[in-house]
Every structure is written in C-alpha cells, then in structure tokens.
Amino acid sequence: MDAAGSQVEGECAQYAGQHQSGFITTQGGKLLCSKIIHLIHSTDVKSQVSKVLNECELKMYKSVAFPAIGTGQAGQSPAKVADAMLDAIVEFASKRSVQHLKKIKIVIFQANMLKDFYESMKKKEDSDLSTTGSWVCLFKSLFGGKKQPIVKKKTMVLEKKVDLAVFQICGESKKNVDATESWLKNLILKDQFENSILDELIENFGETQIDALADLQRRYHVTIQLDNKHSPPCIKISGISKDVCFVSVEVQKMIKKIQYAEEERSKAELVYNLVEWRYPGSDDSFVAFDKLTNMQLEDAKIAKKPYLTVKINKNNYKVDLNTLQASDDQGKTINIHRVPKNEGKL
DSSP states (O other): TTOOOOHHHHHHHHHHHTTTTEEEEEEESSSSSSSEEEOOOOOOHHHHHHHHHHHHHHHHHHHHEETTTSSTTTOOOOHHHHHHHHHHHHHHOOOOOOOOOEEEEEEEGGGGGGHHHHHHHHHHHHHHTTTTSHHHHHHHHHTOOOOOOEEEEEEEEEOOOOOOOOEOOOSSSSHHHHHHHHHHHHHHTTEEEEEEEOGGGGGGGOOOHHHHHHHHHSEEEEEEEEEESSSOEEEEEEEEHHHHHHHHHHHHHHHHHHHHHHHHHHHHHHHHHOOOOOOOOSSSSSSEHHHHHHHHHHHHHTTSEEEEEEETTTEEEEEEETTTTEEETTTTEEEEEESSSSSSOO
C-alpha cells in the first residue's frame, strides 16, 4: 500500500463499505498497473482468485498479477495456497467464454515458496493431461519464452500454439535472484527428456499421421519435430520424460502400421500377378476385385478356409471358397471366378 501512494489509500477509505463482491477496485497509483483489486480477508483462496479472474474478464483487462495470497500475515500454508490458486486458474482457463484476459502472473517474493508452487504444478500435470494449455508452458518462459516448433510434411503444417506465463523472481540482491533462477531451472531440467526416431518410412507420413502427431502434441507435454530432410527422416520428441516415452511408443506404432501396409501392398501386387479373382459386373462381364481383396481371397483359399466375407459394390458378401458362390445379407447369390495368370504355377 505504501508503494501505491496516498491516492490509493484515499480510494480504499472511500470505498471501504462497498465490497459486496468481496473486493474493491482502485486506480494503480504509483504502481506500474492501471488498476488494483483489493481483496477482503477470507480463508477461501480459490474463491478469491476466481472472483478476481472473472472481474478481469468482465472489465476486459488483458493481464493480472497475483501475490501468494494468504501466505503473509494470514499465515496460510504455501502448499495449500498454491493448490487453491492453480485450481482457480485452471478452471478459469478452461472456460470457452474467456476472450479478454490473456496473461496471469503469480509473483512469489519468498524463495522457499517456489518449491510449493512447482510441486503443485507437477500434481496438476500428472492428474489432468487434458487441461487447456500445458503447465509445462509456465516453465518454458524461463528459457527464453520460445514458441513451440512446428512439424511439416510437404504443404501440411502442424503448429502447437502456447500461451506462456512468466515467473517473476524477486530478491534482496541480483545474486540471490540468479541463484534461485538457477535452482529452479535445474529442478525443471530433471524432468526433461528428448528422443529421436529415425526411419525411412517416416517419409511416407501423410495427412492422417500428421493429424495423429498433432493430437499427441495437444494431449501430452511434448514438442514434436518432423525432419524429412534428414537421412533417414527423423522425428524428434522432447518434453516431460514419461510423456516422451509414451508418445515415442505411439510414433513407433504408426511406423509399424505403415510398414505393415507397405508389405501388404507388395504382397497384394505379387498375388495379382499370379491370379485374379472376379465378380459379375454389368452386361455379363466380370470385374476384378481390388488387389487387397484379391490377396485375401487367395490367402483364404490356400489356407483352406471355408468362407470369407468381402465387399462387392459396398455390400457384404459371404464367399464359399469351395463352390465359389457368394451370398449377401438378403440371400442374393452370385458366382465368382478365380482366374490363374500362369497355369504352370498354380
């Protein structure tokens, strides 16, 4: 209050009886802000923070800074205060109606409280991966506030947009501030990990795979970079260790799926060069099955399976591999043909 000046003190005295909402708002005085919201004492920190955030959105303020509410003369536990404040911020940030308030700062003057807020963020990270905006974004501003990289495939671009928050570390001397910043960086880096996956098949990633990478990047605390210029192509995954490991496994599954599809296409092409399965078309003509279905029919016959269900003109048909007759769900029956292309081998 002393730093704000006598004008703010006068406004507080003037509005002292007008705090139906649990707070009063004054001009910024000598402080570097446009308004000051003065909270009436309460032990419900979460409710207080929520009220301030809603008021800021209502008045279309773009930013707000909080102290660690209640940890001074009120004597509340810093850990409980951290949980309550972050709960309120998460709930507010999850609202679809939020349009104006873009930046929320928590200013911590006591170095010993940094660990309490950090641990609270870690708990949030572990318990709610779907929260809008990753909590790890709060840490990344300490390393220069860089935007998340993008993943590109030809003309397709995957970009992860992040609203950054900032920790302001205040202390009695530059030495103390630097020491606290260094300690916090080291604490964060313990949870960071990076993994690179190199595979020629990454070059075949298309829109489906790019969308899957985008979804993984949204849901987990990772950054994904796709480098097709590297030989072999490379996907680099960095972020929180456990999430990097999980996403790496998912990317490997995507690569295995592409590998399987490639192998199936090659096998289907080989089978098609040896034998062709056909179904009746119009005007007493016969139409070749697609190469994948052609292979499935041939595999089923070689394995001596009695039946195989296939699609013909978007309808399901059950093929009797002994009689080469196919029936649909309404009982309609058609004849199919198996035509060897090399009688000497089949």
